[in-house]
Amino acid sequence: MIDKTSGGQHHILTGILFICGAGILFPVMNGFAKFLGESGYDSLQVSWARAFGHILFMLAAFVPRFGLAMLRTHRLGTQILRSALLMTSNLSFFFAIITIPIAKAASISLTAPLVVALLAWPMLGERTTVGRLVALGVGFVGVLIVIRPGTELFQWASLGVVLSATCYALYQILTRRIAGTDSPETSAIYSSIVGAFGLMFVLPFVWKTPESFRDIAYFCSLGVLGALGHYCVARALHYAPANIVTPFQYMQLLGSVVVGYLFFGNFPDVLGWVGAAIIVGAGLYIGWSQRKAS
Structure with missing residues (x-):
């Protein structure tokens, strides 16, 4: 039940503002990543900067408050797998947006909640319904409209965003699994550990020294923007119920259109908007049906 008091309404508004803030931060981060990719920097280097900056920012923000004890995890294997999935998701997305518009990539990436709904039954035991299965099918029709395979507008890089969304969905499912054993701060640190340290082994083969202060600023901003975006999501869910703030995550699509x-x-064409609307509509229906069932 939603709190009808002025204090409750204030908290809900604060949560909505935080989730909308994330919808601005993530597209700007993706815009900087696209700039760097188009400037000749390898996606592996860009993805490493995103992960390493995330680690540094989180350590600076959390260690003074929680101490090094926050690095202790009860599910190390799962944390490493989560981190590997997030690294693959970021790497695939950054690779794709070199050649396709950010808004198109954002539209496809919004299928992550649909994939979560599809996999939550076999992986988490969360039963689904016929209506949700139909919504999943409709959502993926929207993806086909955005990608348009078999036409001259189709680009193979779009499949990289599909891979990114799938990996991110698996990452979210594993995050649910460990929510009861590890703190959010611990999971936030471990989420980028594979990308931050694993990609160091390939950096010597792809490294390109930044050519300008602008490029240095873009590299440094990736981790900060990503970490702040995830922080905004966490704060939004702290202030307001998920079923209220979740629909506002689609602000990221509008943010991506503006940044692009x-x-x-x-700027997306008419069919791009139609496909995006179908994806968003399917996601909103699944969210509504979950709220109704709870």
Whole structure:
């Protein structure tokens, strides 16, 4: 039940503002990553900067408050697997947006909640319904409209975003699994550990020294923007119920359209908007049906 008091309404509004903030931060981060990729920096280097900056920012933010004890985990194997999935998701997305518009990539990536709903039954035992299965099918029709395989507008890089969304969905499912054993701060640190330290082994083969202060600023901003975005999501869920703030995560699509237009002059065509609307509608229905069942 939603709190009708002025204090409860204030908290809900605060949660909505936080989730909308994340919808601005993530597209800007992706815009900087696209700039770097188009400037000749390898996606592996860009993904490493994203992960390593995330680790540094989280350590600076959390260690003074929680101490080094926050690094202790009861599910090390699961944490490593989560981190590997997030690294693969980021790497696939950064690779894809070198060649496709950010708004198109964002539309496809919004299938992550649909994949979570599909896999939550076999992996978490969360039973689904016929209506949700139909919504899943409709959502993936929306993806086909955005990608348009078999036409001259199809780009193979779009499949990289599909891989990114799938890995991110698996990452979310594993995050649910360990929510009762590890603290959110611990999971936040471990989420980027594979990308931050695992990619160091390939950096010597792909490294390109930043050529300008602008490029250095973009590299440094990736981890900060990503970490702040995830922090905004966490704070949003602290202030307001998930079923209220979750629909506002689709602000990320509008943020991506704005960033794509202002930074690169890209704007979705009519079918792109239609496909995105179908994906969002399917996701909202699944969220509504879960709320109704709870």
